[in-house]
Amino acid sequence: MSFLLFADSANPHAIAQPARRNVLLLSGTAIALLAGREALAQGAAAKPEDLQILNTALGAEHEAVAAYQVGAESGLLQKPVLDIAVKFQGHHKQHIDVLAKTIEKLGGKAAGPKPKYEFPVAQLKTQTDVLGFAAKLEQGAVSAYLGAVPLFANRDLAKAAASILGDEAMHWAILRQALGQDPVPGAFVS
Amino acid sequence: MIAAALAIGLAAGAALKGDPQRGEEIYARCGACHAIENNRTGPRHCGLFGRRAGSVTGFAYSPAMKRSRIVWDARTLDWFLTNPLRAVPGTTMGYAGIDDAQERADLIEYLRTATANARCAR
Secondary structure: OOOEEEHHHHHHHHHHHHOOOOOOOEEEEHHHHHOOOOOOOOOOOOHHOOOOOOHHHHHHHHHHHHHHHHHHOOOOOOHHHHHHHHHHHHHHHHHHHHHHHHHHHOOOOOOOOOOOOEEEEEEEEOHHHHHHHHHHHHHHHHHHHHHHHHOOHHHHHHHHHHHHHHHHOOOOOOOHHHOOOOOOOOOOOO | HHHHHHHHHHHHOOOOOOOOHHHHHHHHHHHOOOOOOOOOOOOOOOOOOOOOOOOOOOOOOHHHHOOOOOOHHHHHHHHHOHHHHHHHHOOOOOOOOOHHHHHHHHHHHHHHHHHHHHHHOO
């Protein structure tokens, strides 16, 4: 089954503009893959800007995986905290997988990881330091996805981004709990 | 085109007094992609004020940002942060922006102090 249908072949409105591929239609399979469930959408449109937003999110997810790797290899995390960190890293790897596949299926080129990341490793001397660093990354991820959701032309991409946002928010809450902070400091995130 | 939009945007901008402590809390929203001292998914913020957009060494900017001719100061930041994609179409900063003018003022005031700290000077 085709992952997506280009508008030029599926949308009668696109026939008048055959050279344009700036409107894409996501197939039901694409939506299901991205949203992680059997949601189906009719006539969902994505724009090139959506690809850019997805790729920026992908870049941040690669960085998150690298950051958790630094934490895991630091020798500072003790079980069960280490297991939680590895689990969260695994979630970010799943985000990468879905985002990259979606970008490519939409005709874009998925960004790969950078050869090198700059993290404040000199400031990570204790488990608390590592957890605090991870919590800041997760808080930022929540905000980043919150800032991306309203930008998507395609509502299913927005829904999928919101799904990832929810996962990041859970990470942030767990890390805050581990740090002895209020895990849910407010009724809203920003 | 960006220059014209910038002129309009700056003319409409209001000057509010920012609270850097509150701005630091707001800066936490940027933490997935930005850091003061290191390039991340977004560029480092050290030396931000007075810097031309798209000019941090070693950071791969979008062509749109490199072409923008923006010089960062309180007014250009206020304009950009309101709606980054409208300010610089084609920027990789896929973020809706900060609607609240006071929050932008707080963030900008924090950035003014934090990007000129001693560690930035190194």
